Amino acid sequence: MSTRLVLLRHGQTPLSVDRRYSGRDDVALTDVGHEQAALAAARLASWPISAIITSPLQRTRQTAEPLAAATGLPVTVDEGLIETDFGQWEGLTFAEAAERDPELHRSWIGDIEVAPPGGESFADAARRVAAARAAIVAAHPDETVVVVSHVTPIKSVLREAMKVGPELLYGLHLDLASVSLVEYFADGGSVGRLVNDTSHLRSYPLA
Numbered sequence: 001m002s003t004r005l006v007l008l009r010h011g012q013t014p015l016s017v018d019r020r021y022s023g024r025d026d027v028a029l030t031d032v033g034h035e036q037a038a039l040a041a042a043r044l045a046s047w048p049i050s051a052i053i054t055s056p057l058q059r060t061r062q063t064a065e066p067l068a069a070a071t072g073l074p075v076t077v078d079e080g081l082i083e084t085d086f087g088q089w090e091g092l093t094f095a096e097a098a099e100r101d102p103e104l105h106r107s108w109i110g111d112i113e114v115a116p117p118g119g120e121s122f123a124d125a126a127r128r129v130a131a132a133r134a135a136i137v138a139a140h141p142d143e144t145v146v147v148v149s150h151v152t153p154i155k156s157v158l159r160e161a162m163k164v165g166p167e168l169l170y171g172l173h174l175d176l177a178s179v180s181l182v183e184y185f186a187d188g189g190s191v192g193r194l195v196n197d198t199s200h201l202r203s204y205p206l207a
Contacts, residue, residue, distance in 0.1 A: 007157060007179070008178075033176070067146060084152040085119045133157050178196045
């Protein structure tokens, strides 16, 4: 027996177009983002999905909607799947945050225990996501569940499942509306089976 989590990143937003830190700001999808969500739904609708669970932010809920419509499944919101809180760096680019707080930013990109000003560290986010992930797996034995979330939570799940270090947070790129897949076994084992697959998106932006 195993539980499979299909990890779907949300589609394009105005902040992702400019590659700005996008944590708790509740931005909506762009037109392209809605198209990406529809393409992801078309791909996943034929999979043996038992549940759709999403972060509370509207960009993830909007990404989940086409899949819910195609499968007839309800969308369940899990607060634990929300993106990292970037605090005062919310809406800034990498360069802008580095200019604003140079020493803190240098520390932040090398230490997962360091938090942005007024925000959440990657380590705290990972602990929150791990608790949400464990609850989802426990509630869905031998089922396939689509989890619609954000870059940091998805990387955190991948990192935990594959038992790798924090380097994955910095060294792995996840495209918009990409699909990853992890599998959890009854004996406690877990594996990563698919990472950052965008074959369903054709020519749409992958930023």
